[in-house]
Amino acid sequence: MSTGSDLSAHQADVDRHESLRARLPEAVNARLAELGCPLDERTQIQVLSRGLSNQNYHLTNADNQLVLRVNSQASSQISARDHEVANWRMAEQQGIAPELVYVSPDNRFYLSRFIDTEEDWSRLMTANPAHPLQDECVTRPGAEVLLLDLLKGLGHLPLPENPISVTEQWLRYYRQLAQIAESLDTGGMPASYLEPWHKRWLALKAHQGRVEAVLEQLNACELAPQYSHRDLNPHNLLVSQGKLWCIDYEYACSSHPLVDLASVLATHRLSTEQRHRLILGYLNEHPKLNDKALAAIPCAMALYWYFAACWALLMASQGEGLLKPTVQSTVQQTVPLHQVQGESDASLPHSVSDYLQCFDDFMVLIA
Secondary structure: OOOHHHHHHHHHHHHHHHHHHHHOOHHHHHHHHHOOOOOOOOOEEEEOOOOOOOEEEEEEEOOEEEEEEEOOHHHHOOOOHHHHHHHHHHHHHOOOOOOEEEEOOOOOEEEEEOOOOOOOHHHHEOOOOOOOOOOOOOOOOOHHHHHHHHHHHHHOOOOOOOEOOHHHHHHHHHHHHHHHHHHHHHOOOOHHHHHHHHHHHHHHHOOHHHHHHHHHHHHHHEOOOEEEOOOOOHHHEEEEOOEEEEOOOOOOEEEOOOHHHHHHHHHEOOOHHHHHHHHHHHHOOOOOEOOOHHHHHHHHHHHHHHHHHHHHHHHHHHHHHOOOHHHHHHHHHHOOOOOOOOOOOOOOOOOHHHHHHHHHHHHHHHO
16 A cells, blocks of 8 residues: 555656656657657656756666756856867767767757766765875775876877867956956846855955966976866766766866866875875876976866866856846857856756855865
């Protein structure tokens, strides 16, 4: 006999299926059916998203397992989806990324093969400043070996067709944020968010001189760019078949060789000895870095958090319909964006206040 809780759970599943089906274009629903995961009662749906930008769902029907990703409009404004797809496929060909089986014409929806993981790599997630404290605790023995193999594998991939130097990335973020800040005086943002957003923008501007010094030191150790994922935090890594796989290529490009190492060091819980082994193994005879690279690693880690802070402010400006359509249009004319929206981005998984809190957390790591 079914209990009330059983019936409630069943109704919740039905509602989840119907809600997701209603959000998807017919072409996506048809492709899901062709791949053996139609959105009906036979397919189980599990929310996977742990990130801050997009939404991911694990779909299971008998032996068929897929991951559906729904890209937020806000993140699509600061990442070129065509490049993301191309760079994902490049990594897929080298066995570093899961198979991407479908991309909707508007790049809003992706379907990829689900990878069964051997362990939860996200348990290594942490937030390290540029100069981490001594730590003798080994959370995951051998983590540095798997990370080094992944970093070397990514570094050996062909150069992506979207080069973005660290200096260019900073200028892109800064110009976008400056244009948004200018719009505040014209009533582009509700009063309840104006002061907290503007306060954080001024705090970031105060660091401009330090950022320029960081960029100078990084540019001094680079001999050539390489394939860069740019966000190798533990939530974007999967352990399967004895190796690490990468997901989430929306920021991948051709960039500085220290970018990926910095993102690993900034976000992974490693012992001091593990960090040292990883750094030395990565820098040893690296063909695109000179002997100044070791001293520049703290700068690379600081820049990772600066970029994260910029991203948080941009995401905060896109949520809950903060910017009026006229302001969005002005920003697009000043800095190329990939999609303009004047309405609230309902696809964002977090609130404006959440993104502002992220900014504060990131800036603490820099300070």
